[in-house]
Amino acid sequence: MSPQRVLVYLLRRDLRVADNPIFHEISKLAEQSERPFTHVLPMYIFPAHQIEISGFLSDPSSKSPYPEARSEVSGFWRCGPHRAKFICESIWDLKRDLESKGSGLAIRAGNLAKTLKDVLKQFEEQKDSEVAGVWITDEEGVEEKRELREVRNVSEKAGVDFRSWVDEKYLVDDRDLPFDKPSDLPDVFTSYRKSVEPLRDAPRKELKPPKSLPPLPEFIPSQPAPFSIPENDYNALEAAVLKPIKDNPPITNPASYPTNVESAHPFSGGSSEAHKRIQHLLATASMTHYKDTRNGLLGLDFSTKLSAWLALGCITARQIHWRLIDFEDGRSDQYKGVEGYGKGENKGTAAVRFELLWRDYMRLCTRKFSHRLFRLEGFRNDTSHHWRTPDGHGPTKAWNNGNGNGNLDHEDLSATIGRFQRGETGISLIDASQRELYLTGYTSNRARQNVASFLAKHLNINWIIGAEWYEYCLVDYDVSSNWGNWQYVAGVGNDPRGEARVFNPVKQSSDYDPKGEYCVAWVEELRGMVDSKSNGHGNKPKENGEGEGILEVYQPWLVKEDRREGLGLNGRVGVEHPLKKIDFRLGRGKGGGGGGGGRYGGSSRGWSGNGWRGRGGGRGGRGGNRERGGRSDRRGDMNGPGLPE
Template identity: 30%
Template sequence: MASPTLVWFRDDLRVADHPALHNAVERGEPIVCVYVFDEVSDGIRPLGGATRWWLHHSLEALAGELDARGLTLTLRSGRAADVIAELQAETSAGAVYWNRRYGLAEREIDTGIKAELAAQGVEARSFHANVLFEPWTLQTGQGQPYRVFTPFWRACLSAPAPRKPLPAPSRETVQRLGSAGAGGDGALTNGSDTQPTRARAPHPTTENLDDWHLLPTHPDWAGGLREAWVPGEKAAHAQLQRFVKNDLTDYLDDRDLPARDATSRMSPRLRFGEISPFQLWHATEHSAPGAAGFLREVGWREFAYHLLYHFPSITTENMRPAFNAFPWAKPTDEVLQRWQRGHTGIPLVDAGMRELWQTGVMHNRIRMVAASFLVKNLLLDWRIGEAWFWDTLVDADPASNSMNWQWVAGSGVDAAPYFRVFNPALQAKKFDPEGEYINAYVPEAGTPEYPEPMVDLGESRKRALEAYDVVRGT
């Protein structure tokens, strides 16, 4: 009797370089694939609107990739521990494989599931898949987690080179395993009289993706996202090829210029695991101009997950306790909405916030400017901005989103000097000298229709420095 392998997809919506799927094939038994939509387990943060939109389309793409290989994606919702236990019982799976996650709640869920399966004699294995370096493998000379990026990245570059990406399974291989959805009449062979017949895996019932209501309807605000993005593994690799061919060489020169389409646009692909960091690493020529700078940005993501693993409270709490006494202003609805909708009267900030609203992303340089304006010129708590980005970014990442906001606020590790206040006017002059980016999103800037600035940049900077005196020297 077949002893199927249950492959649990999470933030790894791809078929190539998917260690859990690869090892399931190596195990040699029929494969059952499942995605669990879990927003009810303890500690799990519900997705924002933009990431829900992306997830819907990325799951559609994943189902197509699996179907092309003779596999079927089963969709279930609910508490992950319950769902996995139910599916294991339904399919009589002898093994459950998944790729590791690094948030505290996710790790606790996975540990509990692994223990429950082991108690029933079911093999449960997790795999290294979505970061280049496991967080516990890198430490300072004092045996502590890194808190500063530069020595962290130096340690990464000194470590053994990341492994090469794993191939996607072929349809022929899957058919020999007898996996559900592979076709045939329930018994598959490889055409050889000496090959034993393999019973097909059971095909569990699946929920309807549309019933999860991940897409906006009333109103449908996702028109700009549809114009800007095509989620899915194939689109991710096509974008990577374009970037390597057209933009990698000049990456260091052009990456800070928001009017140029010079960035990799890989962040939402990495967020949902449509592409792996191992694939990015090996697709970029290390000797090519710009490659080192690009990989350093991949390293910044690695650093975020290193911190999330070792300091899980980074998502909600100041990493520097002194900031617990910071005199944040009380936000009013009007002030917050003007920042959110890009009506602050500061053109570069407004351009960034409108780009975010329309496309689900914001150029990284402008993210820093817009975030600095909120926490320093408006003196609003970084968690307010983090929550808005969580809801509106298609690449809202549980590690990077919080770390980057704390970096700008000065409350995190490896923070910029806490007294640094980005001047949007100077930033625009330096990085958008012709006004192309601003004109694309704020065409009314400089006309009578454009609002007056919410605050005076000079005076609000002075107030910020006075407020930051509370944490000076800590």
């Protein structure tokens, strides 16, 4: 009897069966009489450097051979509980999908190359099995490229055929790019966009999903010690992944989950859930209205929320595109009667494609700039900025900006960062977003822009700390979108305006949360400042006697001390010692901060994928009385800090 010839397929961020180039090729080869392999072993390995795997230790009292999966500057876990859970769900959904095709999924944990080496060794010891090849999709990113090189080296040293694939999960396929070298990518998104338009004609056809796949080999190598994987028990798998993260949270005394508020991202991982979401967005005309609603702050359908699935490759951009085509061309009867159905591309569906292209662009920037994605000086190689940072690259004490507009001199930097994380800055839009992010793993694109600008431009704190915080928190984290968009906002990335783009979070609150509903939803202690309604937090600010009660909602430090006790604000650090006081008046502004549009990604690392872009926004006068908000030209939702969303 001839030995089984096994193909090992290492999955990373390609967690789907449909529109998957490797599964498509495997299916085609399986139909040939002369097949290069008889069995296929799909395998997902939790990467020890990106996801903490000590929860898989067979003996909980033993020590993991791998360093903890923590970020370089801040020491946060690199994957927080919301994304860890979403990854587990996505893996399990893929496992079920593969089983329905006659295959399955082996789940392991560790270093990819070391785990593969052990797998090849175990197969070598079997007389009736041999590995015919190792396949993997390529991914952009310094760590991802290193993983691929190490896997290639292990395969070649073992005499096993190795092949890396370009994953076809993007809107514009790499084969259709109008340039050959990464260095030829324009540094400005608009130039790139114009080179590939019209976007509706750009995507290639989807790859047909396999009807069936070759079986798993009779022998499946076990997980190397000292770990043990509960492959057949989802609850045990999730618990093992979440345990070390939950046992050691990054902040103390976080805000509790507020009453009467629902997460804007209550979704589960996996391809099946992603396709349900696409159908929902089309059936409710949310895609049709996307351009008008994309700057929302509360609710499920103001943005697509597709970024988390896109980031893990549970769905592809071209799958979204072709579902839009079905809707626009009237090819799917399930959407009959829905606004926009059968009437061609509309401004909403065009805006969705626009955002998908931003995800493509952020990935290509990673290819072009490589390790500069993670450098403090950014794509611009800007070494002129003196960031406040805890790692020795800047002063360790908080500062006052010299014009009486700051109130940081009583705190050191670590305490300031802690307040930023907990949502205790005293700027309600920032605090609401930070609490929502920590408690749910999601916050809107508009909020992400303001948070990033506040940290980097208003507090002058090392933007990498913000990028690492989003890496921990975001369910829709995508390496290219997150880090590229944090650079963009910080002024060291590929934003043509650089330092000139500054968001005024008070003006932004006035523009996008005019009744303060988002602020009081997530900063629960502010609810005494609005007239109560049946939903528990109302939307009509109580006047302060000066006609500007809504500004007190946006910056509660404005509430005079004799009124704070009655409003339940006494003892609140953000009220008594705000990190920043922003001078802004309804209808006119005084100096300080520009307002304005922009693009900052995440939907959609969220900035998993949606970036931010735009004109608009002035820098304000020099002590004058103007605050120019400018024209917001923000477009975005496909992920991503995040910024994805």
